[in-house]
Amino acid sequence: MNLRDLSAILNLSQTTVSRALNGFPEVSEDTRTRVRAAAELHGYRPSAAARRLATGQSGTLGVVFPRERNMLGDLLFTEFLGGCVEQASDLGYDITLAMASGTQSEEHVYRRAVRSARVDAMILSSPLLADPRLDLLRGLNMPFIVHGRTTSAVPYPYLDIDNEGAFLKATKLLTDLGHRRIALLNFDALYNFANDRLNGYLHALTLAGIDRDDGLISFAPMTEFSGTLEAGRLLDASSPPTAFLCSSIAQAMGVRRAARERGLVLGKDVSLIAHDDRLHEIRAESFEPPLTATQSSIGDAGKRVVKLLITQLTDHEAPMAGEVWPVDLVVRASTGPVAH
Amino acid sequence: MNLRDLSAILNLSQTTVSRALNGFPEVSEDTRTRVRAAAELHGYRPSAAARRLATGQSGTLGVVFPRERNMLGDLLFTEFLGGCVEQASDLGYDITLAMASGTQSEEHVYRRAVRSARVDAMILSSPLLADPRLDLLRGLNMPFIVHGRTTSAVPYPYLDIDNEGAFLKATKLLTDLGHRRIALLNFDALYNFANDRLNGYLHALTLAGIDRDDGLISFAPMTEFSGTLEAGRLLDASSPPTAFLCSSIAQAMGVRRAARERGLVLGKDVSLIAHDDRLHEIRAESFEPPLTATQSSIGDAGKRVVKLLITQLTDHEAPMAGEVWPVDLVVRASTGPVAH
DNA sequence: TTCAGCATTCAAAGCGCTTTGGAAGTTTCG
DNA sequence: CGAAACTTCCAAAGCGCTTTGAATGCTGAA
Numbered sequence: 001m002n003l004r005d006l007s008a009i010l011n012l013s014q015t016t017v018s019r020a021l022n023g024f025p026e027v028s029e030d031t032r033t034r035v036r037a038a039a040e041l042h043g044y045r046p047s048a049a050a051r052r053l054a055t056g057q058s059g060t061l062g063v064v065f066p067r068e069r070n071m072l073g074d075l076l077f078t079e080f081l082g083g084c085v086e087q088a089s090d091l092g093y094d095i096t097l098a099m100a101s102g103t104q105s106e107e108h109v110y111r112r113a114v115r116s117a118r119v120d121a122m123i124l125s126s127p128l129l130a131d132p133r134l135d136l137l138r139g140l141n142m143p144f145i146v147h148g149r150t151t152s153a154v155p156y157p158y159l160d161i162d163n164e165g166a167f168l169k170a171t172k173l174l175t176d177l178g179h180r181r182i183a184l185l186n187f188d189a190l191y192n193f194a195n196d197r198l199n200g201y202l203h204a205l206t207l208a209g210i211d212r213d214d215g216l217i218s219f220a221p222m223t224e225f226s227g228t229l230e231a232g233r234l235l236d237a238s239s240p241p242t243a244f245l246c247s248s249i250a251q252a253m254g255v256r257r258a259a260r261e262r263g264l265v266l267g268k269d270v271s272l273i274a275h276d277d278r279l280h281e282i283r284a285e286s287f288e289p290p291l292t293a294t295q296s297s298i299g300d301a302g303k304r305v306v307k308l309l310i311t312q313l314t315d316h317e318a319p320m321a322g323e324v325w326p327v328d329l330v331v332r333a334s335t336g337p338v339a340h
Numbered sequence: 341m342n343l344r345d346l347s348a349i350l351n352l353s354q355t356t357v358s359r360a361l362n363g364f365p366e367v368s369e370d371t372r373t374r375v376r377a378a379a380e381l382h383g384y385r386p387s388a389a390a391r392r393l394a395t396g397q398s399g400t401l402g403v404v405f406p407r408e409r410n411m412l413g414d415l416l417f418t419e420f421l422g423g424c425v426e427q428a429s430d431l432g433y434d435i436t437l438a439m440a441s442g443t444q445s446e447e448h449v450y451r452r453a454v455r456s457a458r459v460d461a462m463i464l465s466s467p468l469l470a471d472p473r474l475d476l477l478r479g480l481n482m483p484f485i486v487h488g489r490t491t492s493a494v495p496y497p498y499l500d501i502d503n504e505g506a507f508l509k510a511t512k513l514l515t516d517l518g519h520r521r522i523a524l525l526n527f528d529a530l531y532n533f534a535n536d537r538l539n540g541y542l543h544a545l546t547l548a549g550i551d552r553d554d555g556l557i558s559f560a561p562m563t564e565f566s567g568t569l570e571a572g573r574l575l576d577a578s579s580p581p582t583a584f585l586c587s588s589i590a591q592a593m594g595v596r597r598a599a600r601e602r603g604l605v606l607g608k609d610v611s612l613i614a615h616d617d618r619l620h621e622i623r624a625e626s627f628e629p630p631l632t633a634t635q636s637s638i639g640d641a642g643k644r645v646v647k648l649l650i651t652q653l654t655d656h657e658a659p660m661a662g663e664v665w666p667v668d669l670v671v672r673a674s675t676g677p678v679a680h
Numbered sequence: 681t682t683c684a685g686c687a688t689t690c691a692a693a694g695c696g697c698t699t700t701g702g703a704a705g706t707t708t709c710g
Numbered sequence: 711c712g713a714a715a716c717t718t719c720c721a722a723a724g725c726g727c728t729t730t731g732a733a734t735g736c737t738g739a740a
Contacts, residue, residue: 342695343696354697
């Protein structure tokens with residue numbers, strides 16, 4: 001059942017039927033309802049391929065599959081992707097995955113996607129501090145949105161959470177509780193979000209009149225193992241930190257382990273805060289003890305990113321979106337006044 | 341730069357250029373190389389939309405996003421998906437994700453995909469014992485392949501690993517080592533792979549003349565937490581198991597924790613085997629102690645699934661593929677003779 | 681009554697590719 | 711040498727939609 005068949009049945013032209021179905025104003029309400037009913041009755045679905053050819057739009061958004069693979073990173077990506085797919089599906093768009101595989105560079109992948117018009121726009125996640133992919137896509141004239149931010153002279157659409165504000169708030173909570181030796185277990189500072197978190201942490205230290213101590217700052221994978229290792233090293237030092245600030249709950253699990261091995265009680269002997277991306281199976285509230293955390297749903301971010309991108313695509317007059325979400329700090333049992 | 345422009349430049353018809361580029365035999369090698377060079381020079385990429393419309397093929401494969409979300413499941417899915425995307429990209433196909441979201445049922449999603457011809461075929465993963473999606477897709481006349489197997493009277497293409505054989509081998513290793521009380525930490529037996537593993541385990545017990553003891557068999561999430569819980573319960577029972585067989589390394593981590601808390605040494609007091617899907621960051625060989633495991637790369641399975649599916653799509657004469665991979669049992673330090 | 685103005689509808693021209701059914705040009709062979 | 715058999719190439723017809731430009735019928739003002 002295609003448009004021609006349907007319009008033959010209705011004794012209308014393809015033009016009218018097409019317009020009726022697509023909500024154009026120049027068709028009477030009578031015919032519109034009649035057309036809608038017939039379409040429903042005969043199970044008519046417009047051919048995506050034909051529409052794509054006619055409009056030049058593919059109705060498809062590309063998401064770049066991450067090159068670096070690690071446990072938490074994969075989990076975060078899945079959650080983000082799930083949000084994207086759900087929202088896209090609701091808005092009638094498809095999500096396809098692009099990946100720089102062994103045989104094809106990332107640039108090659110983009111070029112192919114652009115020139116054969118497979119996607120209307122791309123979604124970039126986890127950008128680096130200075131990410132070359134932005135210029136690449138701009139050069140190819142491919143619309144895009146970034147999940148996160150990056151250092152770019154030219155404005156670009158993005159959605160990010162306030163990582164700096166979040167870690168400032170978290171650090172301030174600790175200094176207000178009297179902590180002065182606060183360790184930061186961060187992720188690789190090549191990534192913009194990690195850099196922002198570092199800045200928030202440093203800012204709060206300055207506000208509290210505490211000098212920066214690089215011995216307390218580490219950049220490591222977001223895994224339990226690396227958390228255990230780093231926290232162990234710090235706790236065994238001559239003047240150990242009294243509080244830890246982690247970039248992920250996985251690292252916090254490692255800190256907990258290291259603390260317990262040394263007979264230290266979280267929230268009493270050592271305070272602990274982590275960022276919580278609201279993953280399905282790793283929840284700050286069911287941490288033992290319940291974990292004080294800065295939280296922001298990465299799945300919701302995926303949904304929002306798609307929404308913004310489609311708006312940008314369809315409404316050409318819309319201003320270029322740059323959106324930053326505030327991050328809540330939820331205080332639970334893993335933080336307390338500094339032990340003396 | 342489209343086909344018409346290119347053929348104008350070459351002073352050839354669109355037919356010839358199209359055929360030259362697509363490797364048809366009725367064009368001389370001379371012109372073919374000439375056409376190829378010109379295409380390369382002018383950066384010609386065929387429009388995906390136009391090709392789709394003309395051929396009726398979308399060049400796109402759909403993967404169903406899992407409804408159930410849990411940590412290891414997500415990790416497995418990501419790894420599988422990564423394999424699919426990589427292989428598809430190499431073969432010039434796209435992968436799009438389908439998802440039953442809040443507002444749309446899975447059936448609705450399939451129907452939409454089929455009728456608007458957005459995908460040529462679908463990939464189903466983690467099928468249930470009796471999975472209604474097979475009949476649904478068959479009814480819609482949508483080609484598909486299953487990663488895993490299911491109980492279906494009608495033959496269907498699939499790729500699966502020999503879960504039954506793997507767990508038979510693993511269990512046999514344990515009985516050969518003298519173990520007679522072997523616990524099985526399985527996943528929900530609604531899933532076919534879990535059911536196969538159960539059967540392999542039971543078969544080996546029978547071979548060793550050991551009676552089934554349902555108290556030793558559990559069906560639980562593939563998480564460390566559930567492993568700890570279950571192993572703890574079993575180890576504290578009046579006659580505890582001397583060996584554990586786990587469906588995932590996450591569960592094995594839980595078993596290890598429970599054993600350690602009770603002062604038991606893995607490979608000596610308690611033997612431990614798990615299935616290893618060869619995820620990036622959870623490796624049996626860097627387990628502590630190195631873990632005896634049945635192993636099979638789920639990423640490779642993703643690649644193979646795509647390959648099989650595309651073969652089925654392009655070569656209509658190809659026999660319907662049903663492929664089962666043997667699974668290696670790699671013996672490491674976590675298993676040993678039963679303690680007496 | 682006539683014609684401008686509006687509301688509806690339509691015919692036809694693409695979008696850029698694949699593919700069918702020839703038509704030339706070349707070679708082979710009786 | 712002429713016809714049959716290949717090679718190599720081409721014109722044109724779709725694929726199923728959107729969209730432009732025009733036609734039709736109807737209303738109300740002149």
